[in-house]
Amino acid sequence: MLTFIGLGLYDERSVTVEGREALADADRAFAEFYTSHLVGATVEELEAYHDIDIEVRDRAGVEQDPGAILDAAEDEHVAFLTAGDTMISTTHVDLRLRAEDRGIETRLIHGVTAQSAASGLTGLQNYRFGKAVTLPFPYVHGGDPVPKSVVDSLEANRELGLHTLVYLDIKVDWEGRRGVEVDGDQYMTADYAAELFAEHWDGDALGVAVCRAGSPDPVVAADRLSALAERDFGDPLHMLIIPGEVHHVEADALSALGGAPEELFDEH
Numbered sequence: 524m525l526t527f528i529g530l531g532l533y534d535e536r537s538v539t540v541e542g543r544e545a546l547a548d549a550d551r552a553f554a555e556f557y558t559s560h561l562v563g564a565t566v567e568e569l570e571a572y573h574d575i576d577i578e579v580r581d582r583a584g585v586e587q588d589p590g591a592i593l594d595a596a597e598d599e600h601v602a603f604l605t606a607g608d609t610m611i612s613t614t615h616v617d618l619r620l621r622a623e624d625r626g627i628e629t630r631l632i633h634g635v636t637a638q639s640a641a642s643g644l645t646g647l648q649n650y651r652f653g654k655a656v657t658l659p660f661p662y663v664h665g666g667d668p669v670p671k672s673v674v675d676s677l678e679a680n681r682e683l684g685l686h687t688l689v690y691l692d693i694k695v696d697w698e699g700r701r702g703v704e705v706d707g708d709q710y711m712t713a714d715y716a717a718e719l720f721a722e723h724w725d726g727d728a729l730g731v732a733v734c735r736a737g738s739p740d741p742v743v744a745a746d747r748l749s750a751l752a753e754r755d756f757g758d759p760l761h762m763l764i765i766p767g768e769v770h771h772v773e774a775d776a777l778s779a780l781g782g783a784p785e786e787l788f789d790e791h
Contacts, residue, residue, distance in 0.1 A: 529607055532607060563737075644743050652688055692709075717751035729787050
């Protein structure tokens with residue numbers, strides 16, 4: 524059996540009770556932290572809290588060579604762990620389909636998602652979000668600082684009055700490409716993302732930084748993108764929201780919870 528468990532957003536305690544019980548029942552545990560990462564807990568802390576050894580797999584070890592995971596799941600109860608919710612990435616869907624193809628029973632234990640947390644923390648209504656995008660580090664793709672595909676999705680959402688959740692790039696154990704060498708793990712910050720949008724899209728547009736969702740000290744800050752670019756939002760993980768049409772209740776929430784200047788809502 525292969526049980527996919529979402530660990531939640533922040534540390535070893537963010538998993539649901541159901542997820543913790545499923546992990547306690549597992550014989551072996553694998554994990555990947557390249558699609559997202561629990562910044563509030565090390566692998567060692569996860570192992571100690573859940574009393575199980577965890578084998579962390581890199582991208583190639585999940586996408587190209589998942590044999591060790593599937594072989595184990597044919598004979599034992601195996602848990603596959605991810606930050607946030609499970610099945611958010613196509614990587615996880617592919618692994619589940621491979622398991623089903625081999626006759627391995629699969630089960631999903633969901634965790635809190637970044638998207639639901641972003642809506643809850645900011646007061647922006649979840650049904651008013653359009654297509655989400657990921658903003659990559661410019662050195663990854665070597666193209667425009669803000670890729671055209673990101674701008675196109677953002678503007679399509681805005682035409683419909685919808686908000687855009689921008690996931691910010693994470694590079695864990697990333698090997699240098701295009702002549703760029705990366706030292707250690709890198710997490711794009713909300714101020715850096717706001718700077719890219721301000722310089723290469725629209726600095727006067729309203730933006731909302733959401734930082735350390737799920738932690739004891741989450742931060743929400745709403746202002747013009749050019750103003751957000753001047754701030755320091757501290758430790759990761761960060762997200763950025765570009766609102767579309769803002770309902771008056773949402774405007775009140777962004778002012779009360781994110782310190783948004785009231786005059787911004789006359790413009791948006």
